[in-house]
Amino acid sequence: MRIHLSSVFVDDQDKALRFYTDVLGFVKKTEVPLGKDRWLTVVSPEDPDGTELLLEPDGHPAVQPYKTALVQDGIPAASFAVDDVTAEFDRLRGLGVRFTQDPLEMGQVTTAVLDDTCGNLIQIVHSR
Secondary structure, eight states, X not given: OOOOEEEEEESOHHHHHHIIIIITOOEEEEEEEETTEEEEEEEOTTOXXXXXXXXXXXXXXXXHHHHHHHHHTTOOSEEEXXXXXXXXXXXXXXXXXXXXXXXXXXXXXXXXXXXXXXXXXXXXXXXX
């Protein structure tokens, strides 16, 4: 068994697609119209057949309280692996990304947390 798909709830699919592709560097994998929304996924360009991230509309009534609580408590909705947290932090800050946690070393792990502009905190992480 392996993870095929995970999702992050977004407040605007177009804005999310721009952020996750143009800023974070993912590539669009699937886009299927579903009424006013879409089945919209992105993947890592390093693993185009790997785990997909669904940019899922946050219209369900349970989603907004969930997202709000996570952000208020500083809890990331997802975690993405990078080769160098500090270098990625610098690159993303240069693109105007807002971080809620600067790079932090915790033993064998370094993390930073960013705002995805779509209502979520996202962690970037590197394990040594």
